[in-house]
Structure formats: structure tokens, C-alpha cells
Amino acid sequence: MPTTAAAFGVMTQPPSIESELSLVRIIEEYGERTDLLRLVLAAKTEQDRARAEYERRLQEELRYETRRLDFEM
Helix, strand or coil: CCCCHHHHCCCCCCCCCCCCCCHHHHHHHHCCCHHHHHHHHHHHHHHHHHHHHHHHHHHHHHHHHHHHHHHHC
């Protein structure tokens, strides 16, 4: 039975960091247009939440895999 992260449905790459805008850049870009700034900040918040959830899921699946391997020994 494969023991790789992919075998357990773990995403092997987090969402792309390169496509993210920094908070400073967002404010510089959209600061004058408050309605658009609110929308972009809401999207950024959701993106950050999704990244955090990805990290939590990855850690939990790796813990599970470690326990499974320990029990097999």
C-alpha cells in the first residue's frame, strides 16, 4: 500500500504564493477606491483562511500517516 501523501489525497502543493498580493500592495493599489478595497480585502481574507486550512489538513494527515506507520511496526 502506498504511503505517500498523494495516496491519502493530500494536496502536495499549497495554493500559489506568487499570485497573492501583499496587504501593503493591496492598500497601495486599491486604497483610493474603498468599495473595491473592501472586496479585495474580503477575497484576501478568504484566501488566507483557505491557506491556513490547507496547512492544518496537511499536518493532520501527516500525523495520521506517522501513527499508522508506528502501528505497523
